[in-house]
Amino acid sequence: MNTKELTRLVLKKEQLYILDVRNEDDFNDWKIEGESVEIINIPYFELLDGVDPALDKVPQDKKVLVVCAKEGSSKFVADQLVEAGRSHVFYLQGGMKAWSEHLEPVKIGDLKNGGSIYQFIRIGKGCLSYFVMSNGEAAIVDTPRMTDDIERFASEHHVQIKHTMDTHLHADHISGGKKLAEKASATYWLPSKDATEVTFDFAKLEENQVIQVGDTEINIQPIYSPGHTIGSTSLLIDEKYLLTGDILFVESIGRPDLAGKAEDWVGDLRDTLYNRYRHLSNELIVLPAHFGKVTELGHDGTVSARLGDLYQHNPGLNITDEAEFREVVTNHLPPQPNAYQEIRQTNMGKIYPSEEEQREMEIGPNRCAVHDN
Numbered sequence: 001m002n003t004k005e006l007t008r009l010v011l012k013k014e015q016l017y018i019l020d021v022r023n024e025d026d027f028n029d030w031k032i033e034g035e036s037v038e039i040i041n042i043p044y045f046e047l048l049d050g051v052d053p054a055l056d057k058v059p060q061d062k063k064v065l066v067v068c069a070k071e072g073s074s075k076f077v078a079d080q081l082v083e084a085g086r087s088h089v090f091y092l093q094g095g096m097k098a099w100s101e102h103l104e105p106v107k108i109g110d111l112k113n114g115g116s117i118y119q120f121i122r123i124g125k126g127c128l129s130y131f132v133m134s135n136g137e138a139a140i141v142d143t144p145r146m147t148d149d150i151e152r153f154a155s156e157h158h159v160q161i162k163h164t165m166d167t168h169l170h171a172d173h174i175s176g177g178k179k180l181a182e183k184a185s186a187t188y189w190l191p192s193k194d195a196t197e198v199t200f201d202f203a204k205l206e207e208n209q210v211i212q213v214g215d216t217e218i219n220i221q222p223i224y225s226p227g228h229t230i231g232s233t234s235l236l237i238d239e240k241y242l243l244t245g246d247i248l249f250v251e252s253i254g255r256p257d258l259a260g261k262a263e264d265w266v267g268d269l270r271d272t273l274y275n276r277y278r279h280l281s282n283e284l285i286v287l288p289a290h291f292g293k294v295t296e297l298g299h300d301g302t303v304s305a306r307l308g309d310l311y312q313h314n315p316g317l318n319i320t321d322e323a324e325f326r327e328v329v330t331n332h333l334p335p336q337p338n339a340y341q342e343i344r345q346t347n348m349g350k351i352y353p354s355e356e357e358q359r360e361m362e363i364g365p366n367r368c369a370v371h372d373n
Contacts, residue, residue, distance in 0.1 A: 001065055001090040003102035007123050010034035010294070011104070011301035017062045019054060021047065021073050022096070030364045032067060032099065032124070033294045044073040051080040063088045070095040099124035100363055103149045105131065106301050108287065111238045115214055118153075119287065119302050120144065126291050126366045127173050128303055130243060134214025139163035141235060141243055142170070142289045143177040145358060150180060162213065165189035165205055165220075167245030167289060168232040169198075171344045172337040172366040174358050178202070178349075191224075194231030199349035205233050225276055227269025228254035228368070242284040242307060247272055249288045250296040250305045252369035253316030255333055266326050273317055282308025292369045316370055329370050338364040 009016050010032075018039040020027050027041040042054050058064055058081065066081070068074040071094055078091040092099065102124055108117045115134030122128070122144055130141040131153060138159040140150055143166070154161050161184035164177040168191060178200060181188035189205040190198065207224040221236040228246040232254070235243040246254040253273060256265035284307045291303045298304065311317050319325040337343070339361040345351045346358070353361065 002093045003098050003124070004104070006032070006065070006092060006099070007102055007104045007121075010037065010123060011106075011297065015062055017059055017064045018067055019058055019064060019077070020067045021077050022067070022069055026069070030096075032096075035294060035297075038062075044068060044077065047077050047080070051077060051084055054081065055084060055086075058086065060086065064090065066091045067099075068092075068095050070097055096124070097359060097363070101146055101359070103129075103144060103146060104301075105153055108241070108285075108302060108304065112240070113238075117237065117241060119304075120150070120153075121297075121301065121303070122173075125173065125362065125364075128287070128289050128291065130287060132213055132220065132237060133157060133159045136160060137162045137214040139165065139211065139213045139220060140177070140180060141165055142167055142245065143175060143180050145174045145176045145362070147176040147180040147183065150176070151183070154184075160184070161186045163187050163189060163211055163220075165211075165235075166347075167191070167205075167235065167243065168229040169194035169344060170246075170347055171340040172290070172368050173362050174343055175347050191229075191231030191233045193226070194229050195348075197348050197350070207233070223276070225272040227256055227265055227272045230265060230268065232272075236280075236284075240283075240285060241287055242280065243287045243289075245289045246368045248277065248286060248310065248314075248316075249290060249292065249369050250286070250303060250310070251314060252292060253314070253329070254368060255370050256329060263330060266329055269329060270322065270325055277307065278311075280307060282306065282311070286310060290366045290368050292366070333370060334367050337367045338362070 013035045015036045020041045021044040023043050066074040066078040074091040078089050081089045104121045105118045108119050110116050118131040120129040129144050132139045136159050138161050143164050164181045166175050166177050178188045187203050190202045192204040205222050207222055209222055211220040223234040225234040225247050226232050232245055232247050256269050286305050286307050296303050
């Protein structure tokens with residue numbers, strides 16, 4: 001089973017039983033999740049002498065997927081299960097490494113003067129990117145490292161990539177924005193307050209600018225919204241969609257500590273969430289840069305929510321006491337993302353890890369939200 005087939009099963013909420021044969025620590029840190037997914041962990045070394053320990057636990061009447069880190073171990077175990085008489089058994093091609101990199105484009109909607117916006121769901125890591133197209137031109141927001149998939153999508157839709165932009169300096173994944181801009185002869189935008197240590201040229205993504213895509217006046221309006229980082233900038237598209245980066249998620253809010261400045265930035269975070277966003281229309285559709293749990297996926301597979309609804313139901317937007325808010329977002333945070341310091345250095349252009357090193361750096365969940373425990 002390839003990652004695209006697995007993604008479709010998860011998004012359609014079809015029943016699937018997963019046998020994960022990685023070691024227990026890796027499994028507990030990060031696993032495949034889905035509303036209709038059942039999953040157990042039996043480390044590979046426990047199955048080397050035979051799959052008997054798994055036969056009592058693996059159902060006979062369900063589709064079974066065996067998963068490991070890279071593929072080899074899961075293929076071996078799947079073959080053993082078939083030899084033991086089980087059917088409907090699959091292994092995941094490329095393992096969890098491939099799962100971490102799969103991108104699934106899902107249409108968010110049409111834009112009022114023509115064009116459309118797509119959400120690229122990196123389902124294995126919880127990262128979200130956006131593809132805005134109009135009249136033969138496109139802008140990509142929070143571009144993933146896997147730029148070939150984005151280029152292929154642009155070619156299929158006969159659009160030229162004119163802009164790439166990052167809502168902030170990322171700490172959980174390596175940005176493909178600069179690389180894609182160079183390949184497409186496009187402009188790369190980055191908030192200047194996040195770029196004081198960046199070693200390359202970029203266009204300054206600052207408040208009150210209008211970045212036009214196509215000839216139908218689909219405007220991308222930056223809104224300065226610090227807190228996750230000092231330069232975090234939201235994007236208002238078509239006066240309907242609010243791309244919040246890592247400031248606001250569907251079920252949580254952004255953490256302020258990934259640059260080591262939680263105490264300095266917690267006030268900015270509260271001001272953005274409780275003041276700046278409060279002045280925006282409740283009817284805006286929030287499109288975040290991440291999701292932490294599969295429960296944030298909607299019935300159509302997209303991750304989005306009406307801003308007014310988030311002010312009613314998102315726990316991070318309902319902490320009335322400022323001292324309590326400060327305590328929650330500075331002292332009760334989940335573990336930090338894997339290799340987050342090295343990822344920040346890469347995104348600044350200070351280090352240049354190989355492709356395989358970049359894959360290893362990105363393995364694991366994003367953990368950009370306060371409530372991603």
